[in-house]
Amino acid sequence: MTNNPTKRTYDDLNRAYDFFNQRLFSGRLPRCLITMQRRPRSRGYFCGKRFETRDGKEVTDEIALNPRHFKERTPREILSTLVHEMTHLEQEHFGKPSRSGYHNKEWAGLMKAVGLIPSSSGREGGKETGQRVTHYIRPGGPFDRACAELLKAGCTVAYVEAGPDTDPEQGKATTARKKAASKTKYTCPGCGLNAWAKPDVSIICSGCDAELQARGGEQ
Numbered sequence: 246m247t248n249n250p251t252k253r254t255y256d257d258l259n260r261a262y263d264f265f266n267q268r269l270f271s272g273r274l275p276r277c278l279i280t281m282q283r284r285p286r287s288r289g290y291f292c293g294k295r296f297e298t299r300d301g302k303e304v305t306d307e308i309a310l311n312p313r314h315f316k317e318r319t320p321r322e323i324l325s326t327l328v329h330e331m332t333h334l335e336q337e338h339f340g341k342p343s344r345s346g347y348h349n350k351e352w353a354g355l356m357k358a359v360g361l362i363p364s365s366s367g368r369e370g371g372k373e374t375g376q377r378v379t380h381y382i383r384p385g386g387p388f389d390r391a392c393a394e395l396l397k398a399g400c401t402v403a404y405v406e407a408g409p410d411t412d413p414e415q416g417k418a419t420t421a422r423k424k425a426a427s428k429t430k431y432t433c434p435g436c437g438l439n440a441w442a443k444p445d446v447s448i449i450c451s452g453c454d455a456e457l458q459a460r461g462g463e464q
Contacts, residue, residue: 253403255279258310258327260400265328268391269359274334275306282309288379289326291333306334316405321392323402325361325382332356348378360386
């Protein structure tokens, strides 16, 4: 039987979620939909009530992990992001979250309770609250001990990206943006002379003594 990467990946994530729910959250967290998302500058995020069934009878939260960072991080570090987002889910259902994306004092307390120390820098001394707050793992804390047990039992993050971003559509978009930024077409309103240059430059036609107008074309 051939290996099934999708099943292996999500079986381990589901196993990790249920394990941490029991060990760190007394089993009180509802299940959610775990996804993979490449949100820029984010290792993961939580979004409450993000999905519903087609008939509208069931609504569920989302926890997203960013696989773009998997290769540079250990399974322990990746799973700490899962638990970081689980504390947001805990606050959503049992606490008082602040505005979207803001990490408040209540959330910081929930993080410390599971052995993750909130920090804007990811190191000791960073701010514990704010719009962008990550964490570091407290050695010997609840998460550290629980994660060691889970990894020893064979649960892991098996798949990482093989190299740099290989999304063909995103690559095309990036290339198009670079071209647009460096090659803008300018046309003389008098004689029709064309020139290509960077955006927001001033080009004068020597024959007509007129400023060329940007046309937005690409070469």
